[in-house]
Amino acid sequence: MSVAVKAVSPQKRLLAVSWPVCYSLTMHDLIIIGGGPAGLAAAAYAAERQLDYLLLSRDLGGKCNYLARPVEMEDPSQVTAKDIVTIYKSKLECLRHSYRLETVTSISHEGGVFSVTTDKGGADQSRAVLVATGAGTRRLDVPGELQYLSRGIGYSACSYSHLFRGKRVFLTGDSDRVLNSTIEMSIQAGSVVLSLPTDNECTRDLLDYVKTLGCVEVITDGVVMEFSGGDYATEVLVSAPDGERRFSADGFFVELETHGNSALLKDVLKFHGAGYVPVDGSGMTAIPGLFAAGDVTDRSCCEHVLAALGQGASAMLCVYRYLRRLAAQSN
Numbered sequence: 525m526s527v528a529v530k531a532v533s534p535q536k537r538l539l540a541v542s543w544p545v546c547y548s549l550t551m552h553d554l555i556i557i558g559g560g561p562a563g564l565a566a567a568a569y570a571a572e573r574q575l576d577y578l579l580l581s582r583d584l585g586g587k588c589n590y591l592a593r594p595v596e597m598e599d600p601s602q603v604t605a606k607d608i609v610t611i612y613k614s615k616l617e618c619l620r621h622s623y624r625l626e627t628v629t630s631i632s633h634e635g636g637v638f639s640v641t642t643d644k645g646g647a648d649q650s651r652a653v654l655v656a657t658g659a660g661t662r663r664l665d666v667p668g669e670l671q672y673l674s675r676g677i678g679y680s681a682c683s684y685s686h687l688f689r690g691k692r693v694f695l696t697g698d699s700d701r702v703l704n705s706t707i708e709m710s711i712q713a714g715s716v717v718l719s720l721p722t723d724n725e726c727t728r729d730l731l732d733y734v735k736t737l738g739c740v741e742v743i744t745d746g747v748v749m750e751f752s753g754g755d756y757a758t759e760v761l762v763s764a765p766d767g768e769r770r771f772s773a774d775g776f777f778v779e780l781e782t783h784g785n786s787a788l789l790k791d792v793l794k795f796h797g798a799g800y801v802p803v804d805g806s807g808m809t810a811i812p813g814l815f816a817a818g819d820v821t822d823r824s825c826c827e828h829v830l831a832a833l834g835q836g837a838s839a840m841l842c843v844y845r846y847l848r849r850l851a852a853q854s855n
C-alpha cells in the first residue's frame with residue numbers, strides 16, 4: 525500500500541480513514557489548483573484545518589504579482605488586498621511540502637477519486653479538487669501598449685477608479701465589462717472617453733445608459749491605433765469613421781472581455797460560456813468533490829483581490845465539510 529497520508533493529527537486520520545488502499549499515486553484530501561488570491565486563501569484554511577492538501581500552480585501570487593497599477597499614485601487604503609496576499613504567500617512558502625510550481629494539464633475523475641496531471645509529469649490523486657486558476661484577458665497589441673504598461677496603462681479600471689478622482693480617463697473594451705468600468709469611473713473621474721470597436725458585444729440597454737452619463741464621451745466604431753507619451757502614456761490615437769482623433773488623459777484602461785482559465789477541466793466537466801466554471805453557493809460544480817473559486821467561476825463579477833480571497837476561503841470551508849461527510853459515510 526502506498527497511500528501517502530501524513531498521519532500527524534487525529535483530524536487528518538479522521539479524513540484519511542476512507543481512502544481506498546489500491547492507489548499507487550500520492551493521495552491527498554484535497555488538491556488546490558492555482559496559487560492566486562483564491563488558491564492561497566484556500567491553502568491557508570486547509571493548513572489551519574490540518575488537511576493533507578497539495579497546491580499546484582504555475583506561480584504563487586497569481587495576478588497580484590503583476591497588477592497593472594496604471595500610475596504611481598498615493599493609495600489611501602490602509603491595508604491593500606495585495607498585502608494580505610503577500611502574507612498568505614509567505615506562509616505557504618514556509619510549508620515547502622505543500623505546494624509544487626507546476627502547470628496542471630489535465631484532471632480525470634473515476635470512482636470518486638480525482639487524478640491530476642502536470643506538465644512535469646506529476647500525477648497526484650485526491651478526494652476533492654479546488655480549481656482557482658483565474659481568468660485571462662487579451663491585449664490590444666498596438667504600439668505603446670506594452671511600453672506604457674503600469675506607466676499610464678492599466679487593465680482593471682474598477683480596481684483603481686478611486687485614484688482618478690476629478691481626472692480624465694480613457695477606456696476601451698468590447699463588452700459589458702468596459703461599460704461597467706465606465707460607469708464606475710464616471711462616478712469618480714472628471715471626464716471619461718470610451719472607445720468601442722464596431723464588433724463589440726455590449727448590451728444595448730447598458731450602452732444606452734452609458735451614453736446618458738454627462739461626463740462620458742462615447743466613440744462608437746473606434747479603433748485604438750497607438751499610445752504615446754514621455755515617461756508615462758499621455759495620449760491615445762483612435763481611428764473613427766469621422767477620421768483620426770487624439771485623446772489626452774491621466775490614465776488609460778484596456779478592458780477587453782476576459783475568459784475563465786478552465787481548459788484543464790475539459791475531460792471532466794462540460795459547460796458553456798467563456799470558460800467560467802458553473803458553481804453553486806458552496807463553490808461546488810456539478811461533480812461532487814470538484815470545487816472552484818475566484819475569477820475562474822461564473823459567480824465572480826467584481827474583479828477584486830479581496831473577493832477572490834473570500835471565495836477561496838469560503839469554498840475551502842465547504843470542501844472541508846464535504847470531506848468530513850465522506851469520512852463519516854465510510855466509517
Ligand SMILES: Cc1cc2nc3c(=O)[nH]c(=O)nc-3n(C[C@H](O)[C@H](O)[C@H](O)COP(=O)(O)OP(=O)(O)OC[C@H]3O[C@@H](n4cnc5c(N)ncnc54)[C@H](O)[C@@H]3O)c2cc1C
Nearest residue numbers: 558559560561562581582586587628657658680818819832
Ligand atoms: C484582466 C484582469 C485584470 C485585473 N487587474 C487588477 C488590478 O490591476 N488590480 C486589482 O486590484 N485587481 C485586478 N484584477 C482583479 C484581481 O487581480 C483578481 O480578481 C484576482 O487576482 C483573482 O484571483 P484568482 O486567485 O481567482 O486568480 P489569479 O490571480 O488569476 O490566479 C490564478 C492562479 O492560477 C494559476 N494557474 C492558472 N492556470 C493554471 C494551470 N493550468 N496549472 C497551474 N496553475 C495555473 C496561475 O499561475 C495563478 O497562480 C484583475 C482581474 C482581471 C480578470
